[in-house]
Amino acid sequence: MEKAIFAAGCFWGIEAAFRRMPGVVEAISGYSGGITERPTYEQVCSGQTGHAEAVEVTFDPTKIGYGQLVDAFFDMHDATQINRQGPDIGTQYRSGLFPLTDEQAEVARTKKQALIERGVDVATEITPAGPFWPAEDYHQRYFEKRGLAQHG
Numbered sequence: 812m813e814k815a816i817f818a819a820g821c822f823w824g825i826e827a828a829f830r831r832m833p834g835v836v837e838a839i840s841g842y843s844g845g846i847t848e849r850p851t852y853e854q855v856c857s858g859q860t861g862h863a864e865a866v867e868v869t870f871d872p873t874k875i876g877y878g879q880l881v882d883a884f885f886d887m888h889d890a891t892q893i894n895r896q897g898p899d900i901g902t903q904y905r906s907g908l909f910p911l912t913d914e915q916a917e918v919a920r921t922k923k924q925a926l927i928e929r930g931v932d933v934a935t936e937i938t939p940a941g942p943f944w945p946a947e948d949y950h951q952r953y954f955e956k957r958g959l960a961q962h963g
Contacts, residue, residue, distance in 0.1 A: 812836060813872050815880055815915060816843050816940050818863035818907035819888035820896025822950065826866045828887045830952075834875025839867045841945040843909050844936075849944055855903050863905050867943045877915050881908065881922045885935075890926070893934045906933075909940035 819825045822840035829838040842855050845862030855862045868880060888896055890906045908923075910916035919937045926933050945951075 812869050813877070814911055815868045815870065815877055816865050816909035816911065816943055817868065817880070817884045818843060818865040818905060818909070819884060819890075820864070820892075820904045820906070821899050822864040822866050822946065825884070825887055826952070828883070829866055829868050829880070832875060832880075832883060834871050834873075835868055835880075836871060837867075837869040839945050840950045841865055841867060841943050842903075843867075843940065843943045844907060844938055845941075848942070852947055852950065856901065858902050862903060862944070863907050864903050864946075865907070865909065865943065867945075878918050878922065881919060884908070885922065885926065890935045891932050906935040908935060908937045909943075910937065911940045 817825060826838045826840045829835050842850050842862035843865040845860040847854060847860035850860045850862055854860050870880065888906060894902050894905050896904050908919040910919050923933050923935055923937060
């Protein structure tokens with residue numbers, strides 16, 4: 812199994828979207844890219860920790876590749892937005908890829924560059940992954956817990 816970390820606005824929707832993908836074993840909502848250890852949701856929302864709402868994806872590389880996950884990431888949010896997605900505004904809602912390996916970093920840069928060459932003004936940051944901090948339990952599988960999970 813391999814892991815990957817993605818930030819694409821509010822983590823609830825992307826966690827659910829990644830969970831539905833064949834080859835994805837687990838998706839966990841949390842925080843990445845900041846300076847505070849074990850931040851709380853309230854701390855992250857203050858904008859003072861530097862974290863983005865993110866999802867850590869565990870996947871089987873024999874069934875789905877990191878490149879396919881990055882393609883899905885770009886499809887599931889508006890990567891041209893700076894520090895926001897829809898009505899959610901703040902640095903915690905920024906678009907970001909947090910590669911865990913040199914290979915992931917190269918794939919991320921290549922995928923971002925391909926979009927730029929197609930004329931997309933990509934705001935997605937690519938930052939080497941630091942610690943990933945799981946969000947509080949009430950954020951995990953949020954849509955499922957509320958009967959809002961999409962199937963298929």
